[in-house]
Amino acid sequence: MSELGADPTRLYVRYAVAGDVAAVAEAIRVEQTIEFPADLAPEWIQQEVVGRVESQDEDGVVISFAPGVYAGGLGQVLNVLWGNVSLFEGVRVVQVQLPAAEHLGLRGPRFGGAGMRELLGAPSRPLLATALKPMGSSSDELAATAAVLAEAGIDLIKDDHSLGDQPWSTWRERVARCTETxxxxxxxxxxxxxxxPSLNVPAHEVFERAHEAKELGAGGLLVLPGISGFDTMRALADDDDLGLPIMSHPSMLGSHVVNPAQGLDHGILLGLVNRLAGADMAVFPNAGGRFGFSVEQCAQIRDECAAERAGLASALPTPGGGMTLERVPEILDLFGQDVVLLIGGALHRGDLRANATALREAVETH
Incomplete structure (x- = not known):
């Protein structure tokens, strides 16, 4: 990936633009910073605070932002990256060059790919994940399923993202039963x-529930940053008293990526932003499943999860969304060994234990 600029203190963003690039570039650099008529601002603000157009061509523009502009944590970084400009038509974030780690000030994933391998005792093979389903099952039924999956060698058994605090399986009851089994x-x-367990709970309960999950013996957390917020996920990842791996789920994030002329590239949002927000594993729909992601878009996420970025550990791409045992070789051809294979409902078609065992054998012999 070519560099966008040479100043290690600045945040560089390439925006693809459909329309009058020069006019949109001027709008972006002002809207993303002072949101005020630039000519009315003091000279020093015009020179040092307003975004700087670094280059532009017929396809888009590179704009850089000073450290004082993006200072203040992940929320402000995201606000500068895709704040008011998200309301413009025909603009898409296609490349980001982060400032040096000491200027960015974000820790990123606590464990990352290497740390997850160490936790799970899997130094080289792909990791395996599945989701407890379906909604409507009792806590005892979900716990019994979890036990079968654990015995068969599935590494990560997560709540389905839709499991919250429903009457047939309340959050505390489900977490207690599943951790025990x-x-x-x-x-x-x-x-x-x-x-x-999923932290799809009311905002004022997120941190209490996260620590309760740890006390009960949970081995990680499923976070929905499109609902609870990327900075909430970041705060969970940074909590040294919590210290649990985090898997992110893309619920509510699709509108940011699916329109090719608008939003953020798949790799930027589901790879880079997830890493900035502390996700050790990033769930997304794989090509050929229930959703419309292409092979190229999935490759973007794979590459952004692994790209060397100073101060940030890698994250493990976790493709899912209608995957089957038969597709394991194809998935590994695209993602390699540094991947979490997420196969959910398909494991239940037939004998669950036999299917889960076959999945574990498939990755050990690939």
Whole structure:
């Protein structure tokens, strides 16, 4: 990836623009900073605060932002990257060059790819994940399913993102039962599965529930940053007293990526932004599943999850969305070994234990 600029203190963003590039570039550099008539601002603000157009061509513009502009944490970084400009038609973020780590001030993933491998005792093979389904099942039914999956060698057993605090499986009851049965299954089978409850709970309860999940024995957390907020996920990742791996889920994020002329490139949002917000694993729909992501878009996410960025650990791409056992070789051809294979409902078509065991065998022999 070519560099957008040479100043390590500045945040550089390339925006693809449909329309009058010069006019849109001028609007972006002002709207993303002072949101005020530039000619009325003091000279020093015009020179040092307003975004700087670094280059432009018929396809778009590169604008850079000074450290004082993006200072203040992840929320402000995202606000500068895609704040008011998100209301413009025909503008898309296609490349980001971060400032040096000491200027950015974000820790990123606590564990990253290498850390997750160490936690799970899997130094080289792909990791395996599945979701507890379907909504409407009781906590005991979900816990029994989790036990089977843990014994079969599935590494990460997460709540489906739709599991919140429903009457047939309340949050606390489900987390207590699933952590208990996964722990017992690990002891019986000599496995190291981790259960990740969903934090799809009211905002004022997120941190209390996260710590309660840890006390109950949860091995990680599933966070929905499109609903709870990217900075909430960042705060969970940065919490040293919590210290749990985080898997992000893309619920409500589709509108940012699916329009090719608007929003953020798939790799930027689901790869880079997830990493900035502390996700160790990033769930997204793989090509050929229930959703419309292409191979090229999935490759963008893969590459952004792994790209070397000073001060940020990698994240593991976690493609899902209608994947099957038969597609494992194809998925590994695209993502390589540094991937979390997320296969959910398809494991239940037939014998769950046999299918989960076959999945584990497939990645060990690939």
């Amino acid at each position: 996964v722990r017992e299954a690990n002891e019986r089978a000599g496995t190291a599965a981790r259960y990740l």
